[in-house]
Amino acid sequence: MKTRAFSDEDLALYLDGEASETLIQEIEAARLKDTKLSSELDRMRVAQAAFVADQDSFLAAAPPMPGLPAPARSAVPWAPALGGMVAGLVIAAGLAWPFLSKDDPDWRDVVANYQSLYVTETLAGAVEPQSALDAKLVELSGVLGIDLTALPDIDGLDYRRAQQLGYQGAPLAQLTFLTHDGGPVALCILRTSGPDSENIQADTLSGLSAFSWVDNGFGVLLIGPQGDATLPEAATMFRAALRDAAA
Numbered sequence: 001m002k003t004r005a006f007s008d009e010d011l012a013l014y015l016d017g018e019a020s021e022t023l024i025q026e027i028e029a030a031r032l033k034d035t036k037l038s039s040e041l042d043r044m045r046v047a048q049a050a051f052v053a054d055q056d057s058f059l060a061a062a063p064p065m066p067g068l069p070a071p072a073r074s075a076v077p078w079a080p081a082l083g084g085m086v087a088g089l090v091i092a093a094g095l096a097w098p099f100l101s102k103d104d105p106d107w108r109d110v111v112a113n114y115q116s117l118y119v120t121e122t123l124a125g126a127v128e129p130q131s132a133l134d135a136k137l138v139e140l141s142g143v144l145g146i147d148l149t150a151l152p153d154i155d156g157l158d159y160r161r162a163q164q165l166g167y168q169g170a171p172l173a174q175l176t177f178l179t180h181d182g183g184p185v186a187l188c189i190l191r192t193s194g195p196d197s198e199n200i201q202a203d204t205l206s207g208l209s210a211f212s213w214v215d216n217g218f219g220v221l222l223i224g225p226q227g228d229a230t231l232p233e234a235a236t237m238f239r240a241a242l243r244d245a246a247a
Helices: 008-016 021-031 035-061 080-093 107-115 120-124 130-144 230-246
Strands: 157-167 170-179 184-191 201-205 208-215 218-224
Touching: 008 021, 008 035, 021 035, 035 157, 107 170, 107 184, 107 201, 107 208, 107 218, 120 170, 120 184, 130 157, 130 170, 157 184, 184 230, 208 230, 218 230
Parallel strands: none
Antiparallel strands: 157 170, 170 184, 184 218, 201 208, 208 218
16 A cells, blocks of 8 residues: 655654654554655754754753753753754754854764664664665765775674765765664764864764764764774774775
8 A cells, every 4th residue: 555645744743752643653654665754754853863962052051040940951852842843943944053053063973963862773673675775875875976885894783774864965874783782883974175084083972982084075983882892993994995985
């Protein structure tokens, strides 16, 4: 049976937890068959995660009103009090931010905020035919201008899917993996004008282990579970392969 098309309002209600039981069931059934719908929901979550992170930074920096407690951080991403406002901004602005902050956030921080929402179950059900996985990598290679099909298989990382996200109007490729322990990992690639990195930079971002570098006009971030032993070697291997691909 062909599923009906869903409006942005339908998807926003679903992500808010305010959709009817019938709409929830329709969307959940459709996303299992429609990779474009699944990607659209992920895109909306990215914009929402950036909004919430920006709002928290704004509130944390704001002085409390006399006689009132300091403003609290958002307890959950799609908090009911913010749901309608966030959904409206997501629909209107897509992936354009910041909303409240005067300064642009580092793209790695935005990705880390989004990646912190991933759990094992996020990717455990992302099982696609190999032909579809290969086709998506070819598509993303054309979008970014770098061959992603030559990336190596990494022992300890189970490749699950790839999708196109975006940062300030620029395409951002996200390749996702699961570790043998079930931890979600992402390799994100974005065109940049920054200078090449001498070394891979190791950080902790949003409670996750992050390894980033810039080579040949591309910024790259590998991010996953804190302290996972697979990530440092994987970063080195991915960097070497991407250097060859861009050469």
